[in-house]
Amino acid sequence: MADAPPVKARGLVKRYKEVLAVDHIDLNVNVGDVYGFLGPNGAGKTTTLRMALGLIVPTEGTVELFGRDPLRVGARALEGVAGFVEAPRFYPYLSARKNLELLAALDGNGAKKHIDEVLQIVELTPRAGHRVGGFSHGMRQRLGIAAALLRRPRLLMLDEPATGLDPAGMRDMRALIRRLADEGITVLLSSHQLPEVQELCDRVAIVDSGRVVYEGALADLRRQGGAGYRLRTTDDARALELMRTQTGIEHAANGEHGLIFQAEERDMGALSLALAQAGIGILALTPELATLEDLFFRLTET
């Protein structure tokens, strides 16, 4: 169990009558990952997270958190695990502090003594005595993080934590997640906000219509998207003609700011020599990796 991965899902299926919400999903979140769980709305992200947290029962398959299945061992499976699915919910008639006291009581293990500290982390100390019913969406999101941190998690599962926040709130939320990840907490971040995932995550799973269409390192995904280059020369028209005859150069075309094409690194030497022999000077040659957004739409739009 000590070496078990934070999240391991195998063949997860959730069916609601005729609707297949999750279709044989496999996930592997390793210790130290900041793992992006990406997909359009309705792709099955939240349903998968709910299954992982033991909130809903899978139709098929298993999910284990640090080697423990919530369906088999109940709340013990959530030791070292915290987070929220969809928006974090609290008792509106209780203050932020009372809500945290309640949750700390349900956590045990002396969680109560961390309340001041977690309120400080999410910068809610001045509002701790106020009823949650009067909190803004952003404050509730931060209180959700505070509630999760009370458990001293090794795995933090966050479902769309920046949704509904203003730009400053989003920036603060990302900074907070980055800081927590830097402290060694494994983060499973479900999101459809691509810049957020691109900024925070090192590994991703992309789901579409309940199925994982990609799982792996974000860098690998971007490499798979094709290494692209942008080239400016002293004579772009001749350069383009030459590139079209050059082995290993693909999809050469006129772009907005020069020529764009795809090629393996090993073919770049031959290209630059060919351009030089043809008397074409290279003004700029810049590698351009596909953005996550490009790849996301390529994978989820058929």
Next chain:
Amino acid sequence: MRPSTLTVYRWELRKLVSQKRTYLGLGLAVILPLIFVLVQNLHQHEGHRNENIFASHITESGLATPVLMLLFMAAFMLPLIASLVAGDIVAAEDSNGTLKTILTRSVDRGQVFAAKALAAMTYGAIAVFSSAAVASIAGVASWGFHTVVTFSGSVVPAPEGLLLVFAANACYLIPLLTVVAIGVLLSTATRNSAASVVGTVGLVILLYIVAQIPGIEGLKPYLLTEQFQAWQGLLRTPTDWTPIWHSAWVCALYAVPSLFAAYLVFLRRDVAGG
């Protein structure tokens, strides 16, 4: 160390204490006896000669008041008050999304269910005893702490009468907690507070209607609503335990399957709300 069910139960009570709607039912339970005593005082009533023995002795002993109030409230008002919380206790958390919040902590579903069922029962018991206490205090303040006459016509001293009043209320808890169990089942199964409260009260009304159907007299002793008056056996001389024991096992036939079914639903349910 993981939290105990007692800890979860304490927090369920604290949540109830913090909600305004909790006081709606409790307010009804304590205001009705006060209104009753006030009206009797304003009318300088000398007794309801043609009604039951407690009504006819209302001004002779303050202890007749809690008995009359129980007679009046047992059939519908107290079941309604109890179902206000029982029908709401799971469904409200489901629709507010807080069920997922507490179910992702270190407590098992069984603990949460037990704490919620116990809290709803505690509320029902507090409503009954609050009503009895207020009726006793208001009655005694108006008409004194005197001997009281039982349903059999025998006279019992005031201290013994007071004890009997509270014992009768304790007996009444048997069918009332059964109503709570049904409320908790509906709350768990329907996930809808209004439907659960209305459903629980509706079931009570339905059973009263069933009791009026000619030709099913044999079924009548087994209807839950018939058990609401079983406590009267305690106020007879000698004490008539038969209706009380009958009530206990008939209520168990309703309550145990209801609670067990609610527990199973709660354990296996998908928490997809909020």
